[in-house]
Amino acid sequence: MNAFNLGAKGRHAQLVAIFCLWKLLLLSLAAFCPGSGYDTSGLILLDTSARRHVKLDVTSRYERFILNMLRWDALYFVKAAERGHVHEQAWAFSGAYSHLLRLTGQLMAGDAQAPLHYYALAGIMISNICHLLSVLVLYRLLTLVLEPQRRQIIPFIAAVLHILTPASLFMSAPYAEAMFSLLNFAGMLFYAQSQTAAETGMSSIRADFQKLGSGACFAAATLMRSNGLLSGLILLYDVVMYIAPVMSAQLSIQDVRRMLVTCMAGSLIALAFLGPQYLAYTEFCDRSSGTGTRPWCDKTFPSIYSWVQSHYW
Template sequence: MKLIPHHESRPLQSLIAVFAAWKGFLLAIALGTTVSQDYDTSTSLFFEHAYGSSANASALATRLTRWDALYFMQAARHGYVYEQQWAFGAALPLSVRGIVWLLGPLAHLAGDAALEPVVAIVLANSAHLAAVLALHRLTLVLFGNKTLAYVAAVLHILSPAGLFLSAPYAESPFACLSFIGNLLFAAGLRPSATVGKRMLAFVGAGILFGLATSFRSNGLLNGLLFAVEALKCLLGFVRQPSVSRLALLASLIIGGLSIAAGSVVPQTVAWFRYCNVDPADGMEPRPWCSRLIPSIFTFVQSHYWNNGFLRYWTPNQLPLFVLASPVLTLLIESGLDVSRRFGQGLGRATPVVGEPYQTFVLTLGVIQTLVAVLAITNFHVQIITRLSSGYPVWYWWIANSLRNGETRKTGSMVVVFMVMYAGIQGGLFASFLPPA
């Protein structure tokens, strides 16, 4: 645990200090790459096209607007123009556009500056800090252990997602909304709370998870939390019917539907644009419009980005599987370990405080494991290093390893790996070099 010292009387101030130091380190790496030429000219072309050749783009904005961030910023600036852009969640571009609009009266102060990337960078870093504090609070609620809470939050700061959590990407807002959603869901599990408060907590959690899903589609898996708790509530109602159990069940259903809405609403907007068209106007419905489930997201991911079952399993992608293997191992091992220790939380050293949270933590472990498996079978596997940032179980697992004499060495090695990976990846990302 000496690897991550902390100030027990001021944990939040300590976390903010660690956060600032780590961000300073990563952003310094990004700015340091300005001494070399970009591997790709897409960023300069984007700024010239979106803002004109005389636009004032800060060095940090250009270094962090890389890879998928270009699609997010194009959508924030011009909306969704091309079909393939719908592979990227609408929430980040809409949030950036909304903030820029609110800043409209102050726009003259920025002159000809490129605002959207700067706003997105500030949003990403603010959301990351909020996620750190939310994870700290969530860990305290579930485990009642201050040291575990602090170390888990620091591990989220040091996430191998690295600069992706500072760049115009959806990972930081997703983690923030997911952790706060988990915190609200845990509040809904407290049997000492009134039924009304528990209902509000479940519905609020569903809304936050729905918003998280609008940033990243893998947020849909959070619906498992509601499905499991709804099943428990239904079984309890069958055994002993009551108005309170029925009300809680209704709130869980509403929460689950809210998560689905995070995916359905953007899909519906796309359907009206591409499917509800008149051939007389020279427009034909797109091929996905006639499918049983007319999802533009699944079509675009498959057609333009080659996502799908085992599609990434080709010899030339083997290095990316090797690169992703440490994080995949951590996610799967920690998820399965929590499942094996059902009823003991993360083990006897750190039992979950109270029976109501045991199934909750178990389900979080299952969700995390499913994401890892899907990354292996269906996704571009290298993105797991940033997807992992939004799931808490593996942070708890590593934090607990650092507390245990038998596993402390392994936990310390994992922390060293996280720091090294994030630093190297930051330099590659800012230089527009793979992996992304």
């Protein structure tokens, strides 16, 4: 049977099947990849003994899998899940995502002091679940916004390409990318649904909640990665479109309500971006402590994100 002639449930089933087969291949490669790799940071974190390299030859397949998935940014996310943001450069990595890893890892271990590998496993599970959900949300989004004659092919192909993305292994590791993808697509879906509801004359209350849902998803995505702030441009565009009617006093009561709802949705994104910045400022720029402050604290716009990127990387 042609995949493009199936109903929505059939295409969802096919996408899930393709996703599972692809992830099985990728995760198997990660589990059976030999050696510790040229970057031994993960091995050092998981095994602090001096004989860690000797014991590597007798490690279980599960331990080898966790080790091979613990690379690059995953080191920061997983370590922050264990102890919080201790060092300044750790603030370049989402504290919200690390906190989620901490809660999930502790729940899995049944212990508030869970071993480090539980946080890594929690990140792997969360990333794979979020990647699958983002595939399904992307499919739903495209079936909503495309013309009827293009809905049979393009959404399915786009969703498959999202499964097979070159970043697939990053979307399986303890990285924030998979959750960012899910939240960003969900925000776009809520926004598209609100626009559809407004254009078709459906419940205005429903459209308002969908617009707020869009802002909430974009805000959560911004907590995962600061460039989620750019998603708010679509809401800013809506506000700009209201400027001319405001200046000419031609706005209706419904237009005023929609503009206020859009501003509220955008404010959620701004708060998600500024909140972590404020927390970092209170930690590193407390002049009353007498311990001195960091150089970025005296900038016109003190941003720990830009400072960490320029100073450490």
